[in-house]
Amino acid sequence: KYDATIEDVYKKTVEIDGKQYSLEILDTAGTEEFSAMRDLxxxxxxxxxxxxxxxxxxxxxxLDEFYDRIIRIKDIEIHGQPALVLVGNKSDLED
Structure with a gap:
């Protein structure tokens, strides 16, 4: 049986051009149950x-709702537009 993601955090340090970067990926199901953590x-x-x-x-x-939430929380008037990537998954399931 498939078990949908509730919330997982993946952390990795990567080196690019000799500089260290910390990468954290928060994977959620998008439910409101974790909205406070997601906002942080x-x-x-x-x-x-x-x-x-x-x-x-x-x-x-x-995605419109998630995008609007990101823009509202990040306050683009002060911090500018954040970097965004759009990914369509489950291509292996398409008919």
């Missing part, structure tokens, strides 16, 4: 990966 990660984050299922139009439509 957004506040402290510098870049974001928004993932949707290409087999579900609803998950793509939900």
């Amino acid at each position: 990660y957004v506040k402290n984050g510098h870049g974001f990966v928004l993932v949707y299922s290409i087999t579900s139009q609803a998950t793509f439509n939900d």
Whole structure:
């Protein structure tokens, strides 16, 4: 049986051009149950990966809400536009 992600955090240090960077990925199911924790990660984050299922139009439509939340929390008037990446997953399930 498939068990949907509730929340997982992945941490890795990477070196690029001789400089160390800390990478943290917060993987959530997108439920409101963890919205406070997610908001804290957004506040402290510098870049974001928004993932949707290409087999579900609803998950793509939900991205507007996540994007608006990121923009609101990051206050782009002060900090500028954060780096964003859009990823469509589950291509192996597409008919």
